[in-house]
Amino acid sequence: DTGDKDKQENDTASDVVLIESNEARPADEIQQGQDTEINISEEDLKIITGPAIIWQFYIRLDKTRAKCKARDAIRSTPTGTTTTLQDHLKKHHGRFKEFQRLSQLKKNFQNNAKGKKKETNTIKKCFVNKLYMYSKSARAIAITHQIALWICLNLHPHSVVDEEEFIKLVELLEPRYKVPYRTTFSRSVISKLYLKLKSIAADYLNLIKRKLESISLTTDLWTSNTAKDSYIGLTAQFIDTNWDLIKLSVECDHFPGIHDGQAILKKVENLCEEQLGLKENDLDQPTVYITADNGSNMAAALSQPSIRKQNDPKVAAVLKKKDGGITFSKGNGCQNCDKVQNLAVRYARSKTARECLERFQQEHNLPRHEIIFYCETRWNSEYLTLARFLEQKAAITSELAFACEENLPVQDWRMVEGFVQVLKPIFENTAPLGSSKEVTFSTVIPVLNEITTSLHEFIRKAPKGSGILFARKLLAKVEERFPHESYAENEFYQIGMIIDPRFKDLLVSSYENDRTGHLLLESKALDKYREHIRRGIIVPNDAEGPPLPVQSSASKSTGTVGSVKKARFSQIARLTKDRTETSIATTDTMARITAEVEAYLATPTIDEDKDPLEWWRENAEKFPMLLPVAKHYLGLAPTEVDSERVFSVGGNTCTKKRSNLLPDHLKEIIYIHENYNSLMMLAKKYNLK
Incomplete structure (x- = not known):
């Protein structure tokens, strides 16, 4: 009841x-x-x-x-x-x-x-329908902003906000909030967020640009596989006033038309002026370096004369060849690489072969790793493919025998072992060159030296039939692409290495009693001192000139007395006095620089895994004359990997399901994805809005 x-x-x-x-x-x-x-x-x-x-x-x-x-x-x-x-x-x-x-x-x-x-x-x-949140209320704007961030940072399509289950999820979390349409996000919300980040970046650069020593740019070209639209990427990195390595994605802009050297140069110059505020004939701006790959159009763009380069000697173009390694081919002595590639294809396509391989991995107590497939455009893909095959040798041999498939001969396995030994130093040394968090420019000479030394050692000690021919051809290719006189004997890379407390002894010890390293560091420190005077960062009594010999006390006394007795020569006397004071100031400056260089080179080196920027931050008061040199060179980028990373984000965004994504919308998503966290941190640090 x-x-x-x-x-x-x-x-x-x-x-x-x-x-x-x-x-x-x-x-x-x-x-x-x-x-x-x-x-x-x-x-x-x-x-x-x-x-x-x-x-x-x-x-x-x-x-x-x-x-x-x-x-x-x-x-x-x-x-x-x-x-x-x-x-x-x-x-x-x-x-x-x-x-x-x-x-x-x-x-x-x-x-x-x-x-x-x-x-x-x-x-x-x-009751709920009557209490829908006002779209311009603080909470509604905050929710909309967070959804836009979720779309951009996780590379979701705009249409996700129109999906029924997503709307139900939002209604469950906040019944009073009404999700805007996808066109509202693509045309308004994300665009406003993009412009806000652009404004923060511009304010930040205007705030610190005059205090920077150098700005290193990287650029590259990319064509979308789905939409077939062409883009040009531009990134920037530098060391700020707090000794932090700042990296920003300047733009991934739509670039239709012909991609010849002149068009690329004009586009890069426009982006530099519009996005970074780097104007022609501006003596207050820091030195600008551009790093690109060795493509013929890029080489033509950065080597042809332009008004900007002629009028502004601080703008330098640095063409860096890719350090990604030498691709496999039969001409390089890697005849059995086709067999390895065929086996990799077999495990990629056959589910039965993969399951059988996993069983033998467990039987031989090997890591349950997938077979790595060779990719021509991926750095060190050759080494990763062969090293994984060598790691899984026992499981692969057992699986091929069980499936009655032809295995690699013993001689081929020996060749694989030799190739792995040859390529391992290249893998270990080139990977840090593309680091997104560490100082990399100072490692160019040590990396090339380590690669050539390891190849020479392998050729001298390795037994026959273990890849010596491949090592010799690889060594010849490395020496051809990176000649000694262009890198190890180039002052540009030498100063970058000697100013790094991890590698400074390499250059000094290589010249024994020669003072090449001392003189090079002293010269660069004096150049930076004069540049600071020219840019107005420091203001001495008078404009800095070339070092002049100090006048004797008798000459100074005679000049002073003469100027007092004869009023008509007062201007000449004042000029003589000013030049004498400038000469004394220059001599004092050189003495300070020399003392700092001697003290710096006498300090012990730090471990290779230590951060050189942290070392300079702690020792800033000890070496004030060398600080500008360190900030200038340690912030440079030796490769264009940063631009390639931007294009990877573009490829993950413009998929087959989003082939109709407009270039402007793709540009906004990439910029937010790459810069949001860093720009928000800088905005909080410098109180930018």
């Missing part, structure tokens, strides 16, 4: 909810929610349930143009809008009337479908 009574009370409450819900709704809305039948022909039903009705009268030519089926007129559709198409259709009364009929039919059909799916309102739902 008690159960029946509770059931009756629940039924009564349900009736009350239904009654109150209907009372809270307008009469026309209740009528609209009722099922109504609409007579639609099969042909019309196919049209109204398909793409936009306007495309029944036009043919889409590309993303921005459409052709009228009746008059063959071509109309533009910027950003995907169809307003221009409808305006043109109004000129043809009959076709426009048909368009209106189909549009009204589609609207009635959709309203009828919504009415069928509409659930009965409850008091709770009616």
Whole structure:
């Protein structure tokens, strides 16, 4: 009896909810929610349930143009809008009337479908519907902002906000919040976030640019595999006033047209001026370096003369060849690499072979690692592929024997072992060159020296038949691409190495009693001192000139007395006095620089895994004259890997399902993805808005 009574009370409450819900709704809305039948022909039903009705009268030519089926007129559709198409259709009364009929039919059909799916309102739902958050309230803006960040930082498509389950999730977390449409995110929310980050970056650069010693740029070109749009990437890195290595993605901009040297140079110069504020003939700006790959168009862009380079000697173009290693080919002595590649393909395609390999991995107590597939564009892919094969040698041999497949001969396995020994030093030394968090420019000479030394040692000690021919050809290729006189004997790389407390003794010890390292460091320190005077960072008594010999006390006394006796020579006396003071200041400066260089080179080196920027931060007060040199060279980028990383983000964003993503939207997503965390940290640190 008690159960029946509770059931009756629940039924009564349900009736009350239904009654109150209907009372809270307008009469026309209740009528609209009722099922109504609409007579639609099969042909019309196919049209109204398909793409936009306007495309029944036009043919889409590309993303921005459409052709009228009746008059063959071509109309533009910027950003995907169809307003221009409808305006043109109004000129043809009959076709426009048909368009209106189909549009009204589609609207009635959709309203009828919504009415069928509409659930009965409850008091709770009616209450919630009346309390939707104002879209411009602080909490609504915060939620919208966080969704936009989630889209950009995790590379989700804009359409995710229109998915039914996503909307249900948001309603569960915050019933009062209404998710904006995807077009609101793509055209407004994300664009505003992009412009905000741009403003923070501009304010930050304007704040510290005058205090920087150098800015290192990297650039590269990329073409999307899906949309086939071309882009140019530009990144910047430098050491700020707090000895932090700052890296920013300047832009991944749409770059249509011809990609010759002149076009690339003009595009890079425009990006430098628009995004970084690096203007021509600006003596206050730091030295700018550009790092690119060794492509013919890049080489032509950074080697041809331009007004900017001629008028601004501080702008230098540094062409760096990729240190990614030498690709495999039979000419390099790697005849059995095709066999290894074929086996890798077998394990990639055959599920049975992979499962059998996993069983033998467990039997031989080997790590359950996947076989690495060789990729020509991935750095050190050759070494990673062969090293993984050598690691899984026992499991691979057992699996091939079990499957009655041909195994590699003993001689080929010996060759694989030799190749791994040859390529291991290259892998261990070139990987840090592409580091995104560490100082890398100072490692160029040590890396090349380590690679050539290890190859010489292998050729001298390795037994025959273990890859000596491959090692010799690899050594010849390395020496050809990185000649000794262009790197180890180049002052540009020498000063970058000697100013790093990890490697400073390498240059000093290589010259024994020669003072080449001392003189080089003293010269660069004096150059930076004069540059600071020219840029107005330091203000001595007078403009700095070349070092002049100090005058004797008799000469100074005679000049001073003469100037007092003869008023008409007062200007000459003042000039003589100023030049004498400048000479004394220059001599004092050189003495300070020499003392600091001697003290710096006498300090013990630090371990290779230590951070040189941290060392300079702790010893800044001891070497004030050498600080500008350290900031200038330790912040440079030896490779263009940073630009390649930007393009990896672009490739993960512009997938096959997002082939219609506009270049401007892709640019905004990449910029937010790459810079949001670092720029927010800088904004908090420097109180930027």
